[in-house]
């Protein structure tokens with residue numbers, strides 16, 4: 304219920320006739336905007352790390368680290384969904400992100416630590432990670 308003609312930035316102490324403090328709607332919309340910017344910043348970081356992970360000029364360890372970070376960001380953004388249980392043995396354990404190929408940073412499988420220990424040597428043997 305804004306009063307017309309009043310500068311938006313002006314603040315007055317709440318008067319008892321107005322029922323004390325009113326939470327200005329402006330604040331909540333600003334908060335939402337901050338949240339959107341935060342999401343956007345994550346997307347920007349995701350894109351940058353995806354680029355780094357694909358960059359042949361960079362050392363391997365930098366690319367793998369970027370790929371892992373990109374996957375973590377993608378999960379935070381809801382692009383990758385963490386299942387309730389291990390993709391292989393279906394146990395409800397703490398899950399880890401397994402990369403099959405760091406050239407595909409978002410191609411991951413959620414595995415428990417035991418299955419991850421089986422999966423990693425398979426990738427190494429294939430000579431791609």
Ligand SMILES: [Zn+2]
Pocket residue numbers: 389390391392393394414415416417418419
């Ligand atoms: Zn498992």
